[in-house]
Each structure stands twice: as C-alpha cells, then as structure tokens.
Amino acid sequence: MNSADFAVFTVKSASHMGRLALMKMNKLRADVQALLFLLPFLVVYFLFTIWPMIKGVEMSFYKWTLIKKMKYVGLGNYERMFQDHDFWASIWHSTIFVIITTPLMIVLAIILALIANRNSRLQRFYRSVFFIPSILSVAVASFLGLFVFQPYTGLVNSMLHLVKLLPDGAEIFWLTETNLAWIAISLLTLWWTVGFNFILYLSAMQDVPDEVYEAARLDGATDAQLFWRITLPLLSPITKTITMLQIIASFKVFMQIYVMTGGGPLDQTRPVIQLIWQTGFRKNDLGYASAMSYMLFAILLVLSGLQYWVNNRKEAN
Amino acid sequence: MKWFYRIISMFMAVLFAFPLVWMLVVSIKKEGMKITSVVDWFTPPYSLSVYHEIITGTKLIQWSWNSFFIAVCVTLLTLVIAAMAGFAMSKVPFRYRMFMFFFILAGLLIPGEAILIPLYQVAKDLGILNSYMGLIFPVLASPFAIIVLKSFFDGVPNDLLESVQIDGGGIWRIFLSIMLPLTRPALVSIAILTFIGSWNNFLWPFLSVTDDNLFTLPMGIPTLMNQYTEDYVKPMVINTVASLPIMLLFLIFERQIIKGVSLSGIKG
Numbered sequence: 325m326n327s328a329d330f331a332v333f334t335v336k337s338a339s340h341m342g343r344l345a346l347m348k349m350n351k352l353r354a355d356v357q358a359l360l361f362l363l364p365f366l367v368v369y370f371l372f373t374i375w376p377m378i379k380g381v382e383m384s385f386y387k388w389t390l391i392k393k394m395k396y397v398g399l400g401n402y403e404r405m406f407q408d409h410d411f412w413a414s415i416w417h418s419t420i421f422v423i424i425t426t427p428l429m430i431v432l433a434i435i436l437a438l439i440a441n442r443n444s445r446l447q448r449f450y451r452s453v454f455f456i457p458s459i460l461s462v463a464v465a466s467f468l469g470l471f472v473f474q475p476y477t478g479l480v481n482s483m484l485h486l487v488k489l490l491p492d493g494a495e496i497f498w499l500t501e502t503n504l505a506w507i508a509i510s511l512l513t514l515w516w517t518v519g520f521n522f523i524l525y526l527s528a529m530q531d532v533p534d535e536v537y538e539a540a541r542l543d544g545a546t547d548a549q550l551f552w553r554i555t556l557p558l559l560s561p562i563t564k565t566i567t568m569l570q571i572i573a574s575f576k577v578f579m580q581i582y583v584m585t586g587g588g589p590l591d592q593t594r595p596v597i598q599l600i601w602q603t604g605f606r607k608n609d610l611g612y613a614s615a616m617s618y619m620l621f622a623i624l625l626v627l628s629g630l631q632y633w634v635n636n637r638k639e640a641n
Numbered sequence: 642m643k644w645f646y647r648i649i650s651m652f653m654a655v656l657f658a659f660p661l662v663w664m665l666v667v668s669i670k671k672e673g674m675k676i677t678s679v680v681d682w683f684t685p686p687y688s689l690s691v692y693h694e695i696i697t698g699t700k701l702i703q704w705s706w707n708s709f710f711i712a713v714c715v716t717l718l719t720l721v722i723a724a725m726a727g728f729a730m731s732k733v734p735f736r737y738r739m740f741m742f743f744f745i746l747a748g749l750l751i752p753g754e755a756i757l758i759p760l761y762q763v764a765k766d767l768g769i770l771n772s773y774m775g776l777i778f779p780v781l782a783s784p785f786a787i788i789v790l791k792s793f794f795d796g797v798p799n800d801l802l803e804s805v806q807i808d809g810g811g812i813w814r815i816f817l818s819i820m821l822p823l824t825r826p827a828l829v830s831i832a833i834l835t836f837i838g839s840w841n842n843f844l845w846p847f848l849s850v851t852d853d854n855l856f857t858l859p860m861g862i863p864t865l866m867n868q869y870t871e872d873y874v875k876p877m878v879i880n881t882v883a884s885l886p887i888m889l890l891f892l893i894f895e896r897q898i899i900k901g902v903s904l905s906g907i908k909g
Contacts (some may be wrong), residue, residue: 349733349734349812351734351736354733354734354735354736355735355736357729357733357735357812358729358733358735359735359739361725361728361729361733361816362725362726362729362730362741363785364721364725364726364727365722365723365725365745365782368722368778368779368780369745369748369784371763371767371778372760372763372778372779372781372782373748373756373782375763376756376760376762377751377759379757379759379762379763380756380758380759381764383758383759388762398796399797428832432909435653439646439649439650439653442646442650443650446650448895449654450650450654451895451899452891452892452895453654454653454657455656455891455898455899455902456657456658456661456888456891457657457660457661458837459837459840459887459888459891459898460884461708461751461841461858461859461862461883461884461887462839462841462843462859462886463843463858463859463860463861463862463883464858464862464865464880464883464884467862467863467866467876467879467880468660468664468880470866471873471876471877472660472663475758476872477676479659479663479679482679482682483679485678486678486679486680486681491768509741512672515657520902523899523902523903524902524903526903527903547642572656572752572860576752576754578843578844579843579844579859583863587784595829597714597754597844598758600679600865601844601847601848604761605848610758610761613758614758614759616856617754617755617756617757617758617759618755620752620754620755621751621752621755621756621830624750624752624755625750628749628750
C-alpha cells in the first residue's frame, strides 16, 4: 500500500499547501512545533527507509555477504545482472503474473460487485462471503491453495472427479506443469485478494444515484444497456486506479508462489522477489541482491510514473 | 432472467465459501481415514484430537499472538506517527513545508520490497534482528498514511482551530480534541489497512527473525506444514487455528472494516 498509489490525491494535496490559511502562530514557534510533531516520523523514516536506500547503493557496489563486506567490485554486480538469464526470467515471470491476474481481477471484482449490488436483501451476506478470503493470512491462503490444487486428493481434482468432468484414473497436475501452475496460482490469488477491489467497486456503484437508472429505464433501456452505457463508464476512474494499484502490487508477488510451486517446475514460475531473496540469503550474496533490488525499484518507479501519468490525464479530461 | 442472476450469485458465493468450508470440515475429520472421493471429507467420524495436539504440541498459538500483538503495535504506532506528521503538514505554518512535503512524497515511490536487503543490513547494524522491536519499527514510516491523513486534516475548517486558540487552547488540544475526533473515519480506514498489511507481512519477518518464539503466522505456518504434507487434517487444523480469531474479528467489525476499505478507494 505504500507505493505511489495516490497520485491525484497527493497532487491535490500539494496544491492546497499554499492556499490554506493555517493556524495562527509566530514563525519560530511554528518551526519548533512542526519539528516536534514530525520528529517521530522523521526518525523511523530516516532509519528504515532513507538510510537503507543509501546503504543499498553502497552494498550493490560490493561483494557483500551476510557476515560482512568483502570487496569492492564497482559496477560488477550490475554488469552481471544484465547478462543473468535467471534474473530476466524472474522479471518475466512476475510480468506474466501481472498480465494474467490484472484483467481477471478487474472483471471478477466488477461481477462480484454487481452481484452484491443487485441483492439488497442479501447484500451483507455476499459482502462477507466475497471479502472474507482477503483477511486470511497470506500463509493460510497459500497453503489452502497448495492443498486445493493437489493431485489425487486435492479439492479441485476431487470435485472434478465427483461431477465426472475428470474421468476416473485421470489426474491434473496443477502445480508441476508450468502453464497449469500459473492458472492455479492465479485462481488462488484472485480468490484471496479480489475482496478489496470488490469493495471498492461496490461502493463506487452505490454512489451512482438511483435516479440515473430510473430515468434510463423510463427511456426503455435494458439491463445490459444500463450496465454498458451507465455503470461501466461511471466506474472508469476507479478502474484506472485499481488497475495501476493491481499492477504494482502483483509485480511484488512472492509467498503464494513460493508455497504452491516453490518457483518451480525448474524455476519456471519463480518471481523476482524470490530470486532476490535466494541470491541474498541462500547464496549469501547481498551485494548482488541489492543490485537486483535496484533494478526492481527502477521498474516499479516506471510503473508508478505511468500511474501518475494516467491519473493526470484523467484529471485533465 | 431473475432466476439466472440468482443462480449465478449463489454459485459465486458457494465457490468463494467452499475452500473455507472444506478447510473447517477437514480440520475436524478423524485423522488417517481413507479418502476416495470429495464426499468422504464431509462424512463422520469427526475428532478434535488434532486440535489438541496442534495447540499444545506446537507454537501456533504463540505465533498467532505474535502476529496479533505486532499488528496492533504497528497499527497504533503508525497512526500516532502519521497523524502527528499529517497534522504538522496540514495545519502548522512552518518554513520548508513544501520541501518536507516532497521529501515525504518521495517515500511513496520507494517500495518496501526494494530496500529489504539493505534494511536487513541496517537492522543488523542496529542490533534489532530477532526482536519485537526489529519486527515493529522498520514498518512504521508510512508516507501513504501521512498524505491521506493530511488531506483529511486539510478539510477541517481553520475557523474552528482559531476559536479554540482564542479560548486559550494550545496546539495539543487542537490536535487531540479537534483534529483526531473529526477525522475518525480516515483514522479507522488507515488503521484497518495497516493492520491487514502487518498481519500479512511475510518477507520482513522471514528475513529478520530466526528465533521461533518470535515467528509470526506467515513465517511459522510453513515450518509446520513441511512435516505434514501427506495428511490434510493437520494442515487444515493449522490453517483453521490461525484463521478463526481473525475471522471472528472480521465478523464483529464487519461494518467498520468494509467502510474503511471502501473509504481508501474514494480518494483514488
């Protein structure tokens, strides 16, 4: 939640800075008070964000192990990274995950919100059912995924056997074939995290005044027309926001993949965060891991920039 | 058409609830029974002995407590820190406000994941690896919370503050008895997001803690699971024990949580 989620919001906030008349107090007093109020933040911010940020630059120029700094290698770690097939493969895997899950997440969230929004009587029930997976610990969700997609006794295969979609004796090996593994990981992730986006869409739908629909209905609009011509266009600002949030968040995927496939088969689903962790803590190479972190940072920065641009265009329109 | 909607709706609800129902049912199944079809999971014999075994034989309860305790500390401290900073940014007319604003804004662009490796080194230098402090302090600086709260504080009319000042109220009184109560929904929203974020934080505890008395759920659960992959009953008991408290909390605070989550989107 701490990446550049709220670009528009912050721009508005910044433009307020000059205009708002503030509390009346003299200059020096204001400086002292402000420092006092900002101090707790500045301390943790400096210690655990700014300093690591700087430290990371230093580390990426060294061969650096878990025990100590070893030797200066200049840009060596970065040169190595650009030729490292594993690194680019892991970037690609995270990208695949983003490409699969983002559109599905949006479509599913809209469908669920439509369901809850139509049922005023059962709305609380639907809201709870669709949201409750989101509060599970990431570990619980991941292990549920692991067992749900097991061959032979897992929930999905058993259900498919029960309804005879899968013939007796046949098994689907969800987690050991690359393409199926992506499907399983994505389904689990959708189930686990769609709740947040669902709630955002639901509240956006509820903000649309009933009169709008009533007027359209009087003009003879069908349900489908209402959805495509009224609901969907009105949802487009929130869709843009969710899309960008989703892309950035999905790019940082790690635990569910780590638990469900371990990054396999043959590292074919290993996301970039897992590679960074393995490089740093399994291969004892914090320097190289720092360099990779900076590449990840650069990528996320570009995505954030893109988000800023998209949101600003929205403002301009 | 109406029936079609109803069937789709119920189908989705069942689909979403089913894995959780399955988890609960399998967790009370007697261990070691032969499972030939999915139906077998749902039929007796049931037994709670595995619950007893997991609760007394593992540190799962301790880890649940750690997760909860850390999430509460992180939430409260984040709120205090962010509200104070947001208040200064919004209402205190100090010099360099613009500079400070962009300094905080820059933090929004730094993803936690990208600085974890050096953060490990920093925490090691500070000697806070393997401690509650090490789990709590590094996640407290939330530029996101500050910027959200600042804009809510911006909405509080200055006339109100002035009238308190005229009555002789100081800056703390303004902060505590005007600003905080008036922005309660925003505070609740930030609290919920922070709590869930901390509850699910995996990577940092995973890197910074090796003492299993300090494990949180995301860290501890995998260490238990590796031993039991053949039988589903124990894993599902573990999942259930780890989830029931948070699910209960959700059902109690459902309304506030949903409201908090939807508020976080309005400003987007």
